[in-house]
Amino acid sequence: MATLTRMELRHLHYFVTVADELHYRRAAQRLHVAQPGLSQQIKAFERELGVELFARNRRGVALTEAGTALLPAARDILARADAAVALARRYGTGEAGQLTVSLTRSAPGGIVTEIVDTFRTAHPAVxxxxxxxYTALHEQRLRERSIDAAFVRPPLGPDTDLTYCPISLEPIVTAMPRTDPLARKRRLRPADVIGKPLVWWPREHGSGMWDHMLDQIYGEGVRPRIAHWEPEEERMLHAVAQGRGITFVTEGKAKTLRIPGVVYRRFADPVPSVPLAVAWLTDNPNPALRRFADTVSATARVTRDSNPQPTALTFRRVAPRHPATEPPQVPVGGPR
Structure with a gap:
């Protein structure tokens, strides 16, 4: 009994073409092969099957009963083979497949939603x-290859195995009790918050963002005394409402967290801000990730063109100068 091989797929293709034309010369022209060679291939196929597929005559050929029976099955096999090849190519080029993306809760919507929705619309088969x-966990999970891409708050660690594309800058705002005298101001300056008790989050959630935010508000390397620690923004804001101090959050997060008794105030120029980026492992071979990176780059470029922002940011990783101001152990429960 004949078994299907790559050569026999070619035989099936030849057979179907001759069956369509019922003429060797026209079939050879369609196939871009020599007519004698095509005739030989059909005869070889018939010998392998042990049956005649065509009855030859002076005007051309006609299908035998065996050929007539084989034709629909041959068309189906060739169609399935073409579909299998197309499927492999779609996965190989990233047009289909799977992609795991981790979000950061400090950026609940906006450009994050735009990027994900744009990618899903453009690549429905992925x-x-x-x-x-949070960012530190994202770096770990990227290196463990449990996720393909993540929204992060740069700067990241000094290792070179991660690639990231900045997509936006987001202003930092101050959250304070409604009864705080600062609430009477429309805009704040860093000097206004110096000495105020600070409600803050653990540095291990994202050391780059932790340092970058405090550097801009208090001065490079200067670390305020932390009056109260909480694992994530909503808990921080509840502590502010209880009068434990002030805190700082991104403007986007402030829009989604409305806590009774808490008001937000922006800073005057130059406004402190934090970047948002998408990171991935540089040697991740997932073809769908390349497509996602293209979407990220295109969306970030459109955002910069429509809302001009600094195109280059200089970050400096500063070791905390007052380790005693950090808690000895805070449960990791909130993303950054």
């Missing part, structure tokens, strides 16, 4: 799985 976390 299954996108979403999760969430």
């Amino acid at each position: 299954e996108v799985y979403l999760t969430s976390g």
Whole structure:
């Protein structure tokens, strides 16, 4: 019994073409092969099957009963083979496949939603799985290859195995009790918050953002005394409402967290801000990730063109100068 091989797929293709034309010369022209060679291939196929597929005559050929029976099955096999090749190519080029993307809760919507939705619309055959976390956890999970891409708050660690694309800058705002005298101001300056008790989050959630935010507000390397620690923004704002101090959050997060008794005030120029980026492991071979990176780059470029922002940011990783101001151990429960 004949078994299907790559050569026999070619035989099936030849057979179907001759069956369509019922003429060797026309079939050879369609196939771009020599007519004698085509005739030999059909005869070889018939010998392998042990049956005649065509009855030859002076005007051309006609299908035998065996050929008539084989024709629909041959068309189906060739169509399935073409579909299998197309499917492999779609996965190989990233047009289909799977992609795991982790979000950061400090950026609940805006450009994050735009990027994910744009990618899903452009690549409906890619299954996108979403999760969430904070920057330090994202760096770990990227290196463990449990996720493909993550929204992060740069600067990242000094290792070179991660690539990231900045997509936006987001202003920092001050959250304070409604009864705080600062609430009477429309705009704040860093000097206004110096000495105020600070409600803050653990540095291990994202050391780059932690340092960058405090550097801009208090001065490079200067670390305020932390009056109260909380693991994530909502808990921080509840502590502010209880009068434990002030805190700082991104403007986007402030828009989604309305806590009774808490008001937000922006800074005067130059406004402190934090970047948002998408990071991935440089040697991740997932073809769908390359497509996602293209979407990220295109969306970030459109955002910069429509809302001009600094195109280059200089970050400096500053070791905390007052380790005693950090808690000895804070449960990791909130993303950054």
